[in-house]
Amino acid sequence: MTTLEARRRPTLSGGIDGVFRIALRTAGFLVLGLMVTVGGFLLFRGLTAFAAAGPAFLTTQTWEPDSRNFGIAAVLVGTLLIASVALVVAFPIALGMALYISEYAPRWFKRFLTSAIDLMAAVPSVVYGLFGATMLQWNGLDVPRWLSIQFGWIPFLDVPEADPDNPLSPLNVYTASSFWAGLVVGFMIMPFICSVMRESFTQAPPGEREGAYALGSTRWGMIRSVVLPFGRSGMIGGTMLGLGRALGETIAVAMIISPIFVIQPHILGAGANSVSALIAQQWGAASPFGLSALMAAGLALFTLTLIVNFAASAVIARSRSGQGSDA
């Protein structure tokens, strides 16, 4: 026995705990492997199509893979159009709901509203699609008609096929459009944006809230000067997260739109398309080369959503670490 005891170093416990840690690590590897190989497999399967199409894949609008004439220009633009309509719809509603829940609602109501928003996120997309395809776009036909008549001078709100002076003209030129698809997708992504915003709003420091009140500000003044600046990166991150979801939404879009393969800039007019809806609709009848082309389109969508999602989680992570100014 030495007089000077050696400093004890904390070691990881061995035996069964070592096995446990190995099992944990294996699970982590499995999940990581699964998630990483998703992109790899799509690339592998889509290579044939990529090789056949070349750079024209990004600029061609038609989709006729069996005559080697296909590209994602039209569907990609359609995806972006639908996603932007969805964001325009979802952002104000999500902001309003998040502010209401965090600032206005009484305590018991707060819990109810939070559950309702979560339920909205859990409602299957096919139900939203049903609602949009058979109900909303027929019931609310006047909204796009009014918009296109009054604001038709704005290029993308124009509906060239419509004839507003003829009362007997068919009204279905205003259905199956990017507008309705985007509206329904906006409903669907609203809960996700809202919950991120609500979380960042409730984290606004109470000291500064009460400081604002003590200086005599109204509730709106307090929200504008304390809550919104504090929740800004949560707002941005949540919106980008919503954008990622809007880009990938499939079934609801496929149920509402009538697919076309030209770039359709008139969001109120019939005819729209998106990458995921293209895959869902072309899947059943595709030849082996068509499958490869669809895989390539899927890879493009996957890359797009992945970039948006990573950016979103980076923004949200920064918003969480930037706390602690409440002295």
Add this chain to the structure above:
Amino acid sequence: MSTMEQGAVGQEVTQPVAALPGSTQPVAVRQETVATVTVPVPHQTEQQRPRGPEARRDTRSLRPADVVTVIGALCAAAAMTGLLFDQIAPFSGVVGFVAIAFPLFLAVYALLVSLENDALAIRDKLVSALLHGIMVMTIGALFWIILYPVLKGWGVIWNGNFYTEDMSNAGTLDPLELGGILHAMVGTLEQITIALVITVPLGLTTAVFLNETRGVFTRVVRTVVEAMTALPSIIAGLFVYASLILLLGFTRSGFAAACAISIMMLPIMIRAADVVIRLVPSSLREASLAMGAGQLRTAWHVVLPTARSGLTTSVLLATARGVGETSPVLIAAGFTPYLNFDPFNDAQVSLPLATYQMVSSSEDTMKTRAFGAAVVLLVLVLVLFVLARLLGGREAGNLSAGQLRRRKRASAHDRERFIEAATRRAARPQPTPPPWSPPQQPQGESA
């Protein structure tokens, strides 16, 4: 100081605000005001305190006049929209009505409020009205979306054959008394069961992994999982088709669909479970380690039981999302009108996919069946959701009344056991004492 006055108006502060900083008053005057108004500090004498209880101030910010204003504005907006609808402009439909009535309501309300308030208070009240309106419309839309399939599918959801037959004998033109969605219900149940068998062990283990280990690898896994929560569902279907079916030679089947659903559910479950496990108080974990338990025992006996309700919630919510996925099933399992119990061979349809296929038919009976299938799906999701809320929704370690009672009973039982063991040990003739023995006497006394 306009902001102050208006702030006072907006908040209904009844007492004059005396000692606000940053006022335009000269310093001497301000100090005087402070001296006369401030509440007596504890060491001051009895006579300086106000006599009798102070009248309780009314701090409510809602006056009867406010309520009347809102009701008046609502009536005016509804009336004006009605006029616009029928008499002036050719509008129709609920959506159009709300789209016109709400801005009108805001305008009328602003007008009414401006009669007796100043600009800041008007803005405050207008924002408040706007947010309340958004809340009411959103909740209304949610109920509408949920109730609409029930209304449209009402004709079929009370038919018994809808739940006991598949579509093999029913063509598109057959009446609702023939055919049903048994095949879709069976498919959904089998697929979600397989998906749960895959995801629950893998997902919960990964969530524990994220919390029990530190390092670069953990961070990478967490980042990737977070980014994957928004993976488009059709991509999951494509991936399973490319790997399982094209590469490994499986056929399009319920099992392939279940794998695709698992890929959708995994990140959702891992993320929710990760958050819940992170909330387990580290004092509990440290206490367990200090008592000599290893990492496995700490995780199994302390961390997981503490987070149990939250973990149940995460599993149920992921299940609710998985049940509703359409596109992975569309790609990986294919559509069939026949009942297929075998998830490993041949096409197998699920409830959302059946809804999708049936509603694209042009026949009204098929559409009604689609709404019926959607109702069954919604009921399933609602049950899962309500279960998740009832079981979970509590923070880790925060117990319900029943759980608390059970814990107390277990604790009392432990106490009896300890006392019994201690008395038995005391009665037993003591051999040579081990180098270190647990303190025996205090256990019996303190428990």
